[in-house]
Amino acid sequence: MTLNRFAASILIFPATLLWSQAPTVDRVGFPTNYEALFERLNTFDRSDNRTVRTIYGNGPAASVKADTMNFPYGSVLVMESWRALQTAQGVPILGANGRFQKDPAAVPGLFVMRKERGFGEAFGANRNGEWEYVAYRPDGTYLNRPETTASCATCHLQAGALPDWTFRVRPLYLQEGSGANADGVIKDYEFIPGELRVRADSTVTFYNSDMVEHTITDQTAGGGDTGPLKAGNSVAIQFTVPSEFNFRCTIHPSMRGKIVVE
Numbered sequence: 001m002t003l004n005r006f007a008a009s010i011l012i013f014p015a016t017l018l019w020s021q022a023p024t025v026d027r028v029g030f031p032t033n034y035e036a037l038f039e040r041l042n043t044f045d046r047s048d049n050r051t052v053r054t055i056y057g058n059g060p061a062a063s064v065k066a067d068t069m070n071f072p073y074g075s076v077l078v079m080e081s082w083r084a085l086q087t088a089q090g091v092p093i094l095g096a097n098g099r100f101q102k103d104p105a106a107v108p109g110l111f112v113m114r115k116e117r118g119f120g121e122a123f124g125a126n127r128n129g130e131w132e133y134v135a136y137r138p139d140g141t142y143l144n145r146p147e148t149t150a151s152c153a154t155c156h157l158q159a160g161a162l163p164d165w166t167f168r169v170r171p172l173y174l175q176e177g178s179g180a181n182a183d184g185v186i187k188d189y190e191f192i193p194g195e196l197r198v199r200a201d202s203t204v205t206f207y208n209s210d211m212v213e214h215t216i217t218d219q220t221a222g223g224g225d226t227g228p229l230k231a232g233n234s235v236a237i238q239f240t241v242p243s244e245f246n247f248r249c250t251i252h253p254s255m256r257g258k259i260v261v262e
């Protein structure tokens with residue numbers, strides 16, 4: 001009888017632990033002066049929540065360029081999440097380059113992850129490698145204290161071990177992707193959409209979401225040519241006067257598309 005109750009209390013113990021499996025001490029540390037001291041790895045417009053997100057890495061983190069990513073100990077990644085400038089209706093106001101702009105009145109969130117030997121153990125079943133997480137405001141106060149970072153680890157688990165539990169630091173995004181939202185994509189040897197209508201003086205961003213290189217080449221003699229656009233790269237093309245552009249990929253001539261500038 002006594003033995004049974006003892007066994008029961010042991011069973012409850014791990015269940016209680018599951019609720020709060022996160023570090024209790026901040027071993028990540030506020031990334032003082034990250035804008036000047038870290039390397040800017042990637043910046044992109046996130047349209048679903050209308051933020052401009054910039055990822056910075058310190059020296060060790062920025063040294064990782066290979067296809068398979070394995071960050072050295074001492075790596076620190078900072079993701080600055082900044083509210084985009086937008087109208088009262090929540091429509092982002094684009095800058096001259098066709099990109100979201102930071103709202104100067106907003107206070108960004110700083111999401112930070114640090115990798116050190118043995119880090120992450122406190123996350124238990126949700127541990128992803130040797131990373132620990134914390135989120136700060138620029139003044140050093142907490143958005144997420146260590147105790148509340150179980151969700152960070154749980155979500156980053158999705159990224160998988162191959163890119164070392166990171167999402168957007170992969171070479172595909174690191175290289176030349178502009179980070180703007182795409183007006184058109186190139187996928188599976190096709191321009192999508194095949195025909196695009198834009199107003200004069202618009203900037204159109206194309207992403208190559210395919211695994212191979214393609215070009216966007218105007219078919220009229222002397223017309224514009226992007227040259228080979230690598231997988232994961234993007235290009236912004238500005239159209240100034242009303243006209244019709246028929247373009248194709250010079251590498252795969254059956255790939256054709258059209259932009260009507262109205």
Ligand SMILES: [Cu+2]
Pocket residue numbers: 189213214215249250251252255
């Ligand atoms: Cu092609």
